[in-house]
Amino acid sequence: MRLGKKIVSALAAITFMIAPVSALHGNVEAASAEEQYWRSMSTDFYYKQMSADEKKLYDKLDEKCMKILLLETDDITVEVKDLFGSDISIVDDDDLGCNIPDLFIRSNPQYFFLSGGSSTSSKLNNPKVYANGDGKNYLDKVTLRVFSLMQTKSEIADAKAKFKSAIADYVKEAAKVGLPEQKEHAVAELIMKNVSSNYSNFCASAYGPLVDKKADSAGYSMLFMAVMNMCGNDCASVYGIGYSYNVINIHGFWYNVNMSKLDNSSTQYYNYNRGSGDNFLPFKSYKAWVPDTPYDYKDTASYISWYIDYDNVTYFICNGYETEGAGYTAVAVCGTTSTVLSTLPFMGCNYKVITSSLRGWQYEQGAWRFYNNGGIMQTGWYKIGGKWYFFNDGGEMSTGWLQTGGKWYYMGTDGAMQTGWKQISGKWYLLTSDGITTGWKKEGGKWYFFDSSGAMATGWKSTGGKWYYFNSDGSMVTGWKQISGKWYLFNSDGSMVTGWKSTGGKWYYFNSDGSMATRWKGISGKWYYLGTDGAMVKGWLQLSGKWYYLANDGSMVTGKQTIGSKVYNFGSDGVWDGK
Secondary structure: OOOHHHHHHHEEEEEOOOOOOOOOOOOOOOHHHHHHHHHHHOOOHHHHHHOHHHHOOOOOHHHHHHHHHOOOOOOOEEEEEEOOOOOOOOOOOOOHHHHHHHHHHOOOOOOEEEOOOOOEEEEOOHHHHHOOOOOEEEEEEEEEEOOOOOOOOOHHHHHHHHHHHHHHHHHHHHHOOOHHHHHHHHHHHHHHHHHHEOOOOOOOOHHHHHHHOOOOOOHHHHHHHHHHHHHHEEEEEEEEOOOOEEEEEEOOOOEEEEHHOOOOOOOOOOOOOOOHHHHHOOHHHHHOOOOOOOOOOOOOOOHHHHHEEEEEEEEEEEEEOOOOOOEEEEEEEEEOOOOOEEEEEOOOEEEEHHHHHHEEEEEOOOEEEOOOOOOOOEOOOEEEEEEEEEEEOOOOOEEEEEEEOOOOEEEEOOOOOOOOEEEEEEEEEEEEEOOEOOEEEEEEEEEEEOOOOEEEEEEEEEEEOEEEEEEEOEEEEOOOEEEOEEEEEEOOOOOEOOEEEOOEEEEEEOOOOOOOOEEEEEEEOOOEEEEEOEEOOEEEEOOOOOOEEEEEEEEOOOEEEOOEEEEEEOOOOOOOOOO
């Protein structure tokens, strides 16, 4: 069924006037961050093949739809009127002009409020009306249909929030893998898991499968296109005979993906890159928009082998069927060597190997990649100019924290592995070529401790059942240290002292929290007096006009005591009665 026919009753066709504008398509440099986010879902697959006047019509539609999406207008209507006599002159024929609105919708899944339906009208055939006098019918008006349930700013705003939340899960899933064909597979699998082929108000829009989890073939196609383009995989939606599917560019070759015919009970693509004749060619009105590169007809069974490893190089099988002169073709996509095969033996066939003409650093799809002298995109660790870099499975250069091989590393903003002392987000780390430092480490004659995350300890730290204190520079404290107005003593190994401790010829007592005790202190049923310096007192002690006596072990005496051949009497509180 042609796109939008199932939901015509739910639509409202409404109008507005758009002033002529210069080309807007792809002008993201001056766009806001939000606009760039939404434009990342679109494709220029059709746009770049249009004529100048066709692009002007496309841009007029794009300008208005983006204003609606960014909530910059209260007029939720989409119509271009009075085209002739302005700067647009498009012939209304079934093969070209009237397809521009449909191709616009097919290129922009972010405009989820569009139903997919459109209508055109032409001026009467009257050569006297036209300056060029060619007697052809020209487009007079183009109207795009907007869902009746998305007719206000608040409805659009609510739908945007739901759309962004739902699509984030798909992008997150794709981010788990690196190669473009892996991303394609991961996203297709998630769509098959989440979405059912069923009717909803928005089943022909990307909104339907995202939010309602229901879609017809157009909805599947629009969602798949949106996610793929956000991931940097050039993808477009195509209308076939009675259904929609996608074309996607992988390593420079275009392939069919018919999302609505994938088997959601299996992990294999039973209809991936397969088909013949008109079954996989677009409807005749769109023939001009489909690339000439042959699709992959690998075999008559499921096509499940996308790439293979051979002598430390990963190859992607581009064309597996002798058709239209394409031959058996493979492309070297990544590896750890500069040498690639000229022909690759695979499944009894010899595949011609295409190597990239790229060399050195390349900025692609929002990430830096490095191609060696053999044109091979690097993955894993690679040394460049004396510095080590790490590239994920998709060749993207890593920056910031990196976990690989069970170890953590930190890569600079330039991608180079960092070593030595490094302050990151307010914490200090000691980085080595073997990863972060953890546990105890002696540097420059001082001891430091790094937790499991590699962060250098400062202040109090408990490890191995003992407490330690580290200066603001991370160095471990030994000996006496005043902290927050209290005194502590640390052993030569840095461990905090508790209980009795003799140092410098004097005895001190340290509480369970390590703080030094002063004045009276009851310990194990006895009383002791520790001076303001913490040293234990022995012998006679006068406090507030009262006399006490501390034995040789520092304990306070009570009762009758013979001291220096004299007998003294001490009360239960230790005070001498003066007799």
